[in-house]
Structures are given as C-alpha cells and as structure tokens.
Amino acid sequence: xxxxxxxxxxxxxxxxxxxxGAGHVPASVHISLAGQYASWAARILGLDARIVIVGExxxxxxxxxxxxxxxxxENIIGYLEDGVSGWTNAGYTLNSIPQIGxxxxxxxxxxxATRPCVVDVREPLEISQGAxxxxxxxxLGQLAVRSGDLDRERSFVVHCQGGYRSAIATSLLxxxxxxxxxxxxxxxxxxxxxxxxxxxxxxxxxxATSSAA
Numbered sequence: 001x002x003x004x005x006x007x008x009x010x011x012x013x014x015x016x017x018x019x020x021g022a023g024h025v026p027a028s029v030h031i032s033l034a035g036q037y038a039s040w041a042a043r044i045l046g047l048d049a050r051i052v053i054v055g056e057x058x059x060x061x062x063x064x065x066x067x068x069x070x071x072x073x074e075n076i077i078g079y080l081e082d083g084v085s086g087w088t089n090a091g092y093t094l095n096s097i098p099q100i101g102x103x104x105x106x107x108x109x110x111x112x113a114t115r116p117c118v119v120d121v122r123e124p125l126e127i128s129q130g131a132x133x134x135x136x137x138x139x140l141g142q143l144a145v146r147s148g149d150l151d152r153e154r155s156f157v158v159h160c161q162g163g164y165r166s167a168i169a170t171s172l173l174x175x176x177x178x179x180x181x182x183x184x185x186x187x188x189x190x191x192x193x194x195x196x197x198x199x200x201x202x203x204x205x206x207x208a209t210s211s212a213a
Contacts, residue, residue, distance in 0.1 A: 008050070009050040009051065009052050009077055009078075010028075010029055010045055010049050010050065010051050010052070011025050011027065011028035011029065011051075011052050011054060011080075012028065012029050012030075012031060012041065012045070012051050012052065012053055012054065012064075013025065013028045013029065013030045013031075013054040013171070014030075014031060014032060014033045014037065014053060014054065014055050014056075014060060014061075014064045015030075015032065015033075015054065015055065015056050015060075015083075015084075016032055016034060016056075017030065017032055017034075017099070017163065017164070017167035017183070018099060019056070019084075020032070020097070020167065020171070021096060021097045021098070021099040021167070021170075021183060022096055022099075023084060023088075023094035023095070023096050024054070024084065024094055024095055024096070024097075024171075025054060025080070025084070025087055025092075025094065025095075026093070026094070026095045027095075027174075027175050028054060028171065028175070029044070029045065029168075029171050029172065029175060030167055030168055030170075030171035031044070031168050032164065032167065032168075033055075033060060033063060033064060033067075034164070035164040036164075037064070037067055038067040038068055038070060038071045038073070039071060040140075040165075040168060041068060041071070041073060042068075042071045042072070042073055043141055044140075044141075044144065044168070044172070045073070047071070047072045047073055048075060049073065049075060050075050050077050051068070051073070051075060051076050051077065052076075052077060052078045052079060052080065053065065053076060053078075053079040053080070054079070054080045054083060054084065055079065055080075055083060056083065057083070061079045095174070097170050097171070097174060097181060097182065097183060098182040098183070099182070099183050099185050100157065100182050100183070100184060100185065101184075101185055101186070101190075102184065102185075102186065102190045102191045102194045102196060103194065105118075105157055105184055105191075106194075106196050108157070109132075116154070116155040116156055116157045116180075116182070117136060117150070117151070117154045117155065117156050117157075118132050118134070118135035118136065118156075118157050118158075118159065119135065119136050119138055119150070119156050119157070119158045119159075119169070119173075120132065120135040120136065120137050120138070120159060120160070120188075121138060121139060121140040121143060121158060121159070121160050121165050121166055121169045122137075122139065122159075122160050122161055122165070122188065123139050124137070124139070126161055126188075127201065128200075128201055129200075130188070130192065130198040130199065130200055131188070131198060131199055131200075131201070132159070132188070132191060132198055132199075133197065133198070133199045135159075136150075140160070140165045140168060140169055143169055143172055143173070144172060144176075147172065147173055147176045147178070148176075150173075150178065152177065152178055152179075154180065155180035155181075155182075156173065156178065156180060156181050156182070157181075157182045157183075157184055158170050158173065158181065158182070158183055158184065159183075159184035159187045159188055159191070160187045160188070161187050161188050161189055162186065162187045162188075162189050162190075163183070163184070163185055163186050163187045163190075166183050166184060166187060167183050169183075170182070170183045
C-alpha cells in the first residue's frame with residue numbers, strides 16, 4: 001500500500017461515511033458505496049485513475065470494483081487486505097474527520113471564538129431553496145479546482161443536502177492539505193428540520209441574504 005501511494009495511486013475508501021470519519025488511511029478519498037458511487041468516482045477521480053480500494057469486506061471490495069468497471073474505470077491496482085484493521089494491525093496510524101451535528105454547528109456559529117467557515121457543496125438549484133447564512137458555495141464537482149481559494153488557516157464545516165456529498169468533500173479538502181475540516185451530519189435537511197435559521201438568495205445577488213424560518 002505505501003509503495004502504491006508513493007506511486008500516486010489513489011486510495012479510495014468506500015465504507016460508510018461515519019466509519020470513514022472515525023478512522024481512515026491518511027490522504028484517502030472517500031466515496032461511499034451507499035450513494036452514486038461510480039458516477040462520482042468517475043467525475044472526481046477520472047476514468048484513468050489508478051485506484052486502491054478500501055472496503056468493509058471482500059464482498060464490498062468486489063462490488064466496488066464491479067460498479068467502477070460499469071462506468072469505464074478499470075485501473076484497479078489493488079485493495080487493502082483486511083481493510084482498515086489490517087492497516088492498524090501493521091502498525092500504521094489513521095486519520096479522522098469530525099462528524100458534527102447541526103446543533104453543534106449552530107453553537108459554533110454563535111461564538112466568534114469558534115466560528116468556522118461553512119462550505120456548501122450543493123448545486124445552485126438546491127441553494128436557491130435556502131442556505132446557511134454566510135456560507136461559501138462550491139459545488140462538489142468544482143471543489144478540486146477551487147479548494148485553493150480557501151484560507152488554510154481557517155476551520156471549515158462542510159455540508160450538502162443530506163450528508164453524502166459533504167463526506168466526499170471533506171476527504172478531498174483534507175487530502176489537499178486543509179487540516180481543520182468537519183462534516184455536517186445530515187446536511188441542510190437536518191439543519192432545516194431542526195428549525196434552525198436559514199436564508200434565501202435575492203434576485204440582485206447570488207449570495208443568500210434574506211432570512212427565512
């Protein structure tokens with residue numbers, strides 16, 4: 001695995017987002033099998049990417065490979081034997097990404113000392129239905145080319161509509177060197193369901209500015 005990583009192979013972690021957040025091979029990319037796995041892998045990694053798969057078990061590793069092949073991604077050069085436990089049993093360390101709830105984020109935003117930058121990776125049509133105030137909009141498909149615009153000294157909480165895309169996004173940001181990154185569990189759906197305030201975009205500005213309940 002270390003040799004393949006040194007040769008610029010992409011470690012693709014296909015486990016559920018909570019498991020990835022709790023512990024993963026450093027610099028791995030996370031795209032869970034639970035969603036539009038293959039289409040996002042093709043869009044983000046490219047059809048010719050050299051991939052090492054990390055899965056929950058051998059059945060899911062095979063499923064991962066099969067679904068990638070269906071979209072033309074066939075350069076699977078290996079898998080992590082015994083998964084993440086095999087990595088730790090060999091004496092290597094894991095990285096983690098915090099998974100925070102909407103009430104935690106609301107408290108953080110209310111405190112200037114802990115206030116993070118909120119990154120919204122949804123599409124513009126989704127954002128038109130409401131957004132967290134002062135969030136930065138970077139659709140997931142654009143994140144790889146726009147992450148350099150983010151201040152690496154800031155802390156970030158990333159969200160999408162339900163949590164799937166934001167988990168992908170946090171792995172990409174961490175891999176790109178941003179260390180203070182967290183994922184919002186449940187995304188904007190959970191934020192809205194909790195009755196927390198959000199804003200709507202105005203006709204004069206793409207930024208959301210008017211309050212809604």
